[in-house]
Amino acid sequence: MPEPGAPATPADRPDPAAPPALGDVAARLATRAELAKLAHELDLAPDELAFLADEPAEALRALRTDVATSLAARHEARLRRVAGLAGVLPPGLAARAAQQAGPVVGARVASALDPDDAVRLAGRLPLDFLAELTLSLDTAGVQRVVPGLDPALVTAVGRRLLDEGEHLVLGRLVSAVPPEAALAVVEHADPAALLQVALLVDDRSVLPGLVRELPVDALRTVLAACHDHGTETDALTLLTALDAPGRGRVLTCLASLPVEHRAGFLTVAAELGAWSEVLPGLPHVDDATLRTLLEPPAGPAALAGVSAAARAVGDTATVARLDAVGP
Template sequence: MTALTSALEITKLAHEMHVDETELAFLATTSPDDLRDLRGIVSHAMFSRHESRVKGLAAVSKKLPAAVTAKITEIAMGPMLSARVAAVMDPADAAKLAGHLKPEFLSELSVHLDPSRVEGIIARLDEALVVDVGRRLLADGHLLTLARFTGVVGPDVSLQVMDGASGSEIIQVALFLDEPSVLDPMLAGLSDETLGEVVAAAGDHEEPFEALLATLEEDSRTRIASLT
């Protein structure tokens, strides 16, 4: 279990650093808690590296009409820099700007966001837009990103996003959750048919699935057992 959790944390760290996880293989024997702490340090360091420049861009964007800022954002700034700017913007201003950005650009931007820095923005977005962006992430295979946002958007919105996802995709999102407490409410919202697909896919993810079962409440485990 510890080895699996460490491997998942290495995958998350590689995503944070924008490197291939094979480059971090030397961390395989590091404890999950230490890897989690390291990921937090890396995230803070990468954000702080250009903090003054990013705050300057955020200040400029506040002086322009949202529609104009949106055009500049999509054409000149790109998803990664835009994600950095969003993290330091006033949540209300950022949410207004998001309404002028294309959903496909927002999905690309989301890959570079730290969900903990943008909770206030997401809370102000139209739910339909959040679901649309989430489904684009799902279609593009960004399961780790979806998992990280699940704790922010909550189980109800996550269930809408994952509607139509395969059993294998649901297992992988569950594995990468930063907030395990949302897993039981999510499973409770799945139909028996969908949960049956998750159980059927468990054969391809035997060790991870057993690890997930161990984290579930008794009601969830009982329901899964009835479908096995």
């Protein structure tokens, strides 16, 4: 990086007036999500960690994992003994003892329990307590315990967390359950909340499955809400986590929105230079949809951008298709 005040040239520095590229925005968003998770781990407000806002998300994720590991390790031996005792108690008695111990220690013990014992115990605990316990369950605990739980119970806990605005914990939860269970949790969610959960998922590899299964109406509502709240950039960064069919699905939903919504997204995509991220979705979009997307006012610029992106990677078939379909 040049020193502050050093003369910038096109060769060594991007135009400072130019908007950031999609990759930079996605990286900043990933850092923001990791900061929120680290703050949650340390019981701080995210702005108390603002000095870490320029760190890469991977470094913050590693730090968060180290913090979680250090907290779990402090009483590991003792909690394993408790888990051993809980495993031999009748489930009803163990459930009463867990409630007596409270949700934080309940979460630590659940992580140490044999997964089958944890599942048996969870079935005896009241929903409110389980939801509270889930707030303190670390990623490893979620991955060990949650997949074995009754999907109806996971859905009920997830909806309770959704009602309480616990998007960060939900992001952890939906990463550990099959897409159908995750969708059952979020099917009635407010679209803005749904976007937040997607931005905060622990494992972005679950997003293609979620977008594939999400009803078209729900996806359309999320896109419309992004336009209404000016969060098109957040939605576009999520596009980078999707597979080609998922990107096509998003583009198809976008084409079905009113023209001003489409224009809003395409303008932001042009500002971010996001056309290379849009390109993989085009083979999964039919010609009528593509024609709608390329309509004025924002369509011509999108056509130029996507054509250039296709030419840059030697995708002659897409270039020819755009020439044929475009205005």
